[in-house]
Amino acid sequence: MAATIVAEGLSKHYRVKAREAGLRGALVALLRPRYREVRAVEEVSFAIERGEIVAFLGPNGAGKTTTIKMLTGLLYPSGGRAEVAGFEPWTGGAAFKQRIALVLGNKQQLIWDLPAEETFLLNRAIYAIPPADYRERLAELVALLDLADLLDKPVRQLSQGERMKCELAAALLHAPEILFLDEPTLGLDVAAQEAIRNFLRAYRERRGATVLLTSHYMADVSALASRVLIINRGRLLYDGALRELVLRTNPGKRIELVLGNGVERRDLEAYGTVCRYQPPNAALVVPREHAADISARLLAALPVVDLSIQDPPIEEVIREVFAEQAEKDTRAIEVGFERDEGAATGRAADIEAGGGGDKVPVGDRPGRSD
């Protein structure tokens, strides 16, 4: 079956004005404007099958939202291609928009001064939803999201969590095949986040929708997505199952301990790497295959009040991925500098010997963006 979302070498570059702060910087920028290229997304490729829920992870400014905006047709790419539900997003027009939904965590489509139901009625007209389908879907969404008491209140009087639930309902009334959710739980309390996650799971099961969501909350990722795309500085670093990422990046297990009196840090170091020691709490990282055995020895040898074996927090796993990439980037730049210095030395020697010329073409330098 053809993938429902395909990105091949997708790139988005921006040309932004560079200027220093202050009045002098403003005047210089006016007289001699300088520009630099920002590579927000660089050669990103992936394919998402129908019915998958995929999480798109990355730090702020990584390129997640820019990628989603290209896949929903809001942005034209600088390079590459994409196909969503059989359409090229930026030329797909109304037929394409009818099949997708976009929810932005920090922007809303609900009409601020009117009850949410007015926006639902408006969307019914915009998406040409037949009346019977509208009633059925609205009833389903009201039940799943617990909206019954919210429909007749002006949106400005709803809490953030209530607004997001109404926002999701408005976005899903036309039963889109593909949902693009950009930070859907942003700023919500724990209960509201849980409600949104439960709803998305239930909706996917009932409707078979494909979901691509971005989030900073690892709980969203672990609760919803079986697959993650990790992006940083515009480049895709990882595409695969979350479990595989955990195993590959951090093959250890974490033993969380509540200790009794008299246990020193050095007592724990004999069993594994101590990653936290704040008596009575402590945590050890041990090889995955020995976790059970080491736990048994700890319980036998030390006064342990409570013990649990866990996978390392996903935040740590993701941070390690970014740290690895940052190290590779730094190393690439260093290698580039070393080659430059070597080339310069070689050129100096050539010139002394009566030769010359640039032996290192600019485009061959690793780690450079030009």
Next chain:
Amino acid sequence: MAFATSVWLHRYAALTRAAWLVDLQYRAAIGIWMLWGVVEPMISLGIWWSIAAGGAVQGYAGADFARYFFAIMLVNQLTVAWDAWILDGWIRLGELNLRLARPMAPIHEAITDNLAFKLQGAVVLGGVWLLVAGFWPAVRLPFEPERWALATLAVVPAAGIRFLSSYATGIAAFWITRATALADLQYGLSLFLSGRIAPLELLPPQVQAAAQWTWFPSMIAFPAEVLTGRISAPGGFWGGFALQLVWLAAWWVLYRLLWARGLRRYAAVGG
């Protein structure tokens, strides 16, 4: 075809209804804007009325000015557009993003927002005119069906030109930081060149000549002069109406070109 027409009619009805309901929430602000819609032409009327007290000015006596500026008041309300400011905000603050994700161009929301305000304003300002006409005969217009039909015909492209010129100006926000500055410039020019400050015949000849090369007279002065009977068919009406259609087509083409190019460079900032 019938299905597509039905969908669009339903969309327009729903959008206009939503705009109307939102306007009801802001009835105080809308009342103030409508009040300015009355005050601005009345200030001009006050000035010209006192000038005409010393004798008619190029064929305009006091009563002529009174009819003219009441016509300007109504035509202005029926053609007013503020979309340059709205669209500038949508583009700069990221509020265009979710609108672009819908299967309908954002201009339709702007059109129906416009229609809702115009309908409200026309009722209110038309009522003001009728009330004043009750005790001030100078502002009364004869009930001549042909004159009212031609005036209605002239108002439609006038409103279209004013809307599209405002919307297209707002699209400049894809390229420049403040498209509203361009809109402010147009507003200032229109005060003179569209007949809002004075009938165009009273402007210096060079200014009149320059105005004829712009769309401003087609937006307000032309329909107002049809309404007061200064322009009638076949006389100057059909020529002026044809010119309106030319400007309407020109602004439509410019809107389509700018929109298509603007979307290609849109950075979708603001979330």
